[in-house]
Amino acid sequence: MKRAWPIGLLALLLIGCVDDSPPLQPALDSDQETDIWHAAALGRLETLEIALADGVDLNTLNQDGWGPLHLAVVARQLATLEWLLKNGARINAETAGARSALDIALTPGYMENESERTAREEIAEFLRQHGAQRGSACCGSNIE
Numbered sequence: 108m109k110r111a112w113p114i115g116l117l118a119l120l121l122i123g124c125v126d127d128s129p130p131l132q133p134a135l136d137s138d139q140e141t142d143i144w145h146a147a148a149l150g151r152l153e154t155l156e157i158a159l160a161d162g163v164d165l166n167t168l169n170q171d172g173w174g175p176l177h178l179a180v181v182a183r184q185l186a187t188l189e190w191l192l193k194n195g196a197r198i199n200a201e202t203a204g205a206r207s208a209l210d211i212a213l214t215p216g217y218m219e220n221e222s223e224r225t226a227r228e229e230i231a232e233f234l235r236q237h238g239a240q241r242g243s244a245c246c247g248s249n250i251e
Contacts, residue, residue, distance in 0.1 A: 147175035150184040172203025207242035
């Protein structure tokens with residue numbers, strides 16, 4: 108019998124196990140940083156709206172080298188992805204490890220069930236429709 112892991116645990120495992128280099132952009136103060144990245148992963152648009160109004164750059168990487176867009180993909184937050192793209196997030200921004208949002212969406216999760224696979228594929232298709240490309244860590248080019 109196949110058991111699915113809770114999505115929050117999968118996100119923490121994926122983020123915690125990635126061997127990305129340090130962030131390429133300056134970090135925000137710790138309170139803002141926590142709010143914007145947790146907000147993206149949890150789909151809390153109100154927090155993201157406040158951060159944007161305060162002038163926070165939605166493309167800034169956190170201390171693990173991931174941006175809000177990447178975390179929204181891991182957490183399968185489609186509405187958050189749409190909001191981030193409408194408000195200035197770069198669709199082809201890469202993590203510090205050179206992975207794009209599309210790379211992340213195309214990576215199956217450990218013990219992924221059918222509904223999780225379907226959601227991941229929908230996000231990958233959404234990203235492609237908006238011009239997403241593979242990151243430079245994948246195959247050395249933007250070829251799928």
